[in-house]
Amino acid sequence: MHPDLEKLLDLQSKDLALKAVDTALAEVLDAELALDDRLKRAERDVETTTRSAADTAARRDELMRRVEEYKLQQQRRQQRLDQVKNMKEANAVTAEIDLGRQLLAREEGEWLQVAEELGRLDSRQAAAEQVLAEARAAQENERSALSARRAQLQAERGVAFAARSESAARLDRPLRTRYDRLHNSKSSNALVPLSGFSCSVCFTAVPISRRAHIRDRLLIEGCEVCGAILYLPAPVEGTA
Numbered sequence: 115m116h117p118d119l120e121k122l123l124d125l126q127s128k129d130l131a132l133k134a135v136d137t138a139l140a141e142v143l144d145a146e147l148a149l150d151d152r153l154k155r156a157e158r159d160v161e162t163t164t165r166s167a168a169d170t171a172a173r174r175d176e177l178m179r180r181v182e183e184y185k186l187q188q189q190r191r192q193q194r195l196d197q198v199k200n201m202k203e204a205n206a207v208t209a210e211i212d213l214g215r216q217l218l219a220r221e222e223g224e225w226l227q228v229a230e231e232l233g234r235l236d237s238r239q240a241a242a243e244q245v246l247a248e249a250r251a252a253q254e255n256e257r258s259a260l261s262a263r264r265a266q267l268q269a270e271r272g273v274a275f276a277a278r279s280e281s282a283a284r285l286d287r288p289l290r291t292r293y294d295r296l297h298n299s300k301s302s303n304a305l306v307p308l309s310g311f312s313c314s315v316c317f318t319a320v321p322i323s324r325r326a327h328i329r330d331r332l333l334i335e336g337c338e339v340c341g342a343i344l345y346l347p348a349p350v351e352g353t354a
């Protein structure tokens with residue numbers, strides 16, 4: 115086997131191990147984000163219902179203030195009625211009192227409606243608070259499991275990355291640069307086995323003239339189409 119092939123295979127296996135850790139880590143982060151999203155939705159519900167309840171309470175208080183004011187005005191009219199001098203004045207004040215009573219009844223009716231609405235909003239707000247509290251409690255175990263897994267994977271990633279760097283350092287710089295460039299730009303492997311005399315990723319055949327460049331199972335110049343560094347897989351023992 116070409117000494118570089120051995121180093122390349124080793125580096126690639128270290129990169130695959132690193133990728134596996136990164137994939138697992140991404141899954142943990144996704145799961146944590148999904149938990150965050152669920153909480154955020156519950157928090158938004160609490161915010162919305164709290165705001166509606168506060169707005170409605172302010173409207174109820176304003177109506178109450180007006181009701182009190184109308185009541186006071188009615189009392190004053192009543193006092194005036196007690197002091198009128200003649201029938202004409204009495205009729206005028208009585209008309210005012212009737213009108214005031216209608217206004218008061220309307221405001222009181224509205225106040226009642228708003229107070230009822232506030233009752234409904236208060237229970238909706240309490241329900242939203244409960245959903246949020248339950249979601250938080252339900253997530254506790256899952257979150258601590260995820261957090262432990264994340265810490266473990268981050269440690270594993272450090273080890274995998276160090277192993278990868280150590281392996282990469284064993285390659286000569288030009289080959290390492292070429293491998294890294296392929297590794298970083300391709301979704302498939304940088305180093306791929308030949309299938310017959312074709313690249314096993316893009317299935318481009320190695321021209322007969324270039325097959326002689328395969329040294330100790332390694333063709334560093336690689337695939338003419340996808341650029342992958344090519345190698346001949348080891349013959350399975352007993353079949354060669």
Ligand SMILES: [Zn+2]
Nearest residue numbers: 313316337340
């Ligand atoms: Zn190819």
